[in-house]
Amino acid sequence: MLEVKWVGFDYGQCIMEPGGLRNPLVIGDICKELGRPELIADRIYRYHQLNEQYGGYSRIKEGHRDEIYGYVLDDDPAAQELFTKKEQQYLDMGEGLVDALDWLQEQGFVLEVVSEMKKTLGAVGSDIVSRFLKGRGLTKYFPVIISPQGKLDTINDVQIDDRYVGKTKEGGDIYDVLAEDLRSRGIEPEEGVMVGDKPATDINPAHARGFKTIQYKGFIDLGPSDADLVINHFSELKEVLRKKD
Numbered sequence: 001m002l003e004v005k006w007v008g009f010d011y012g013q014c015i016m017e018p019g020g021l022r023n024p025l026v027i028g029d030i031c032k033e034l035g036r037p038e039l040i041a042d043r044i045y046r047y048h049q050l051n052e053q054y055g056g057y058s059r060i061k062e063g064h065r066d067e068i069y070g071y072v073l074d075d076d077p078a079a080q081e082l083f084t085k086k087e088q089q090y091l092d093m094g095e096g097l098v099d100a101l102d103w104l105q106e107q108g109f110v111l112e113v114v115s116e117m118k119k120t121l122g123a124v125g126s127d128i129v130s131r132f133l134k135g136r137g138l139t140k141y142f143p144v145i146i147s148p149q150g151k152l153d154t155i156n157d158v159q160i161d162d163r164y165v166g167k168t169k170e171g172g173d174i175y176d177v178l179a180e181d182l183r184s185r186g187i188e189p190e191e192g193v194m195v196g197d198k199p200a201t202d203i204n205p206a207h208a209r210g211f212k213t214i215q216y217k218g219f220i221d222l223g224p225s226d227a228d229l230v231i232n233h234f235s236e237l238k239e240v241l242r243k244k245d
């Protein structure tokens with residue numbers, strides 16, 4: 001049992017599951033909608049190549065997203081925009097997530113998303129994480145996203161804390177700022193728990209800074225980590241977390 005006040009959730013392969021995007025037909029759909037069916041075969045072939053090179057769509061998405069835009073979609077802005085839209089339709093939520101979030105909110109835990117969101121184009125709030133949270137009605141649980149782009153207010157689409165800008169999960173410095181931020185709100189790092197799938201970004205650097213950590217393996221098992229606990233389904237959060245007064 002972990003007694004905490006704050007719960008930070010990773011985005012990719014945690015609250016969001018990219019299972020539907022394993023299917024390369026999404027690339028075919030895009031070409032059709034753009035009125036360029038002659039590009040389908042080539043682009044699907046390139047998508048397959050990336051999949052093989054990196055070992056699956058999940059891994060492309062983690063660090064090689066640019067190559068979908070550049071290599072597969074020929075840096076065509078219309079195709080990129082359509083991919084971002086389609087992608088939203090193909091994304092799933094982790095099983096049992098909403099029920100767990102309802103419970104966590106009822107208990108009075110502070111909930112925030114901590115995402116390694118890469119550089120985004122366009123206005124604050126148009127990034128993929130914000131779009132996902134809004135599209136699935138999750139902003140009522142997650143009023144902010146903490147990311148290397150800053151701390152984003154998901155309701156008003158504004159960046160509200162510059163200290164986070166340029167800080168990363170992998171580098172760990174985002175958790176230094178987070179610790180400072182939470183302390184100023186009366187929460188010590190050990191009163192916070194980070195939930196995520198990836199040891200190198202969600203678990204080990206947070207653990208090293210005194211946060212409690214839970215490795216979520218419901219979508220993918222990325223191997224051993226320093227996590228205090230491992231869960232395979234979000235419903236387990238109700239059994240392992242208790243709200244600290």
Ligand SMILES: [Mg+2]
Binds near residue numbers: 010011012196
């Ligand atoms: Mg992740």
